[in-house]
Amino acid sequence: MSMIIAGHFQLQEEVEQARRALLDAGFASERISRFYLSQPGQHDQTPIGGDHIQSPGAKETPEGLAQGAATGAAVGAVAGAATAPVTGPLGTIVGGLVGAHVGSLFSFSKMKEAGEREEGGRAPVENRHAGMLVAVAFDDTGLEGKAVDVLRGLGATQIERARGNIVDGDWADFDPGSAPDIIR
Structure with missing residues (x-):
């Protein structure tokens, strides 16, 4: 698994600009991923769609x-x-x-209020924002600051750190429902 730094953008042209800037900074093209991230709850993670079999807060x-x-x-x-x-x-x-x-x-x-914990449940997770996501993978942890600076300089929001694999431009093990490790 590699270190991955990802940033959110709203416009397709910003995504292309970020990809070019990461390439210019020396990151490999096949280790840069770009994709649209749907709203929380709309990731089609279950057989009937959505992210959960049962709506959070409706257990009882x-x-x-x-x-x-x-x-x-x-x-x-x-x-x-x-x-x-x-x-x-x-x-x-x-x-x-x-x-x-x-x-x-x-x-x-x-029923529970939005963000209220279930009895014995875990704390609410900060969700990723919907929009375009640009992610870059690298193995040298010294490159983290460089990747963050490039994305921050282009106006990326909700920059996050993760571990995973980007192969041929596809973040193969990305889980949209996981809690992001927000850097900024």
Whole structure:
């Protein structure tokens, strides 16, 4: 694995300018990668798309839904039974259904706010910004400062350090969901 320095750009022309500057600085063409990075959550990492099988913060929602529906159905059925002399047997059924629906809304109380940790979960990860990414790999760790200076000089944002492999211009082991090691 090599050291990789990557920087984010917004425009395609900035990406090409960064590639040329890295080449002029002595970095090998086949070890420079350029690609578009999608918004967090849109990296198609799972069989059904997206980055996670279950949305972060929604882990406890199914049990909250079941608890709320059961409680609401019981309360609704009791209310329906109390009105049975007026509404007939249909009142108990409708009361139970309406109660189950209202009770299911209780599941919202089980959802987490954006950035809130799950119980026993890990801290929220700073996501990479969407946009064009230019990355350069090298084996001599003394070149890190040179790569950072080139990208910084061209206005790169969210410059990060990583370990990996860029082969023939492709960052083969790039993981868009991993936590970036931000330099600047």
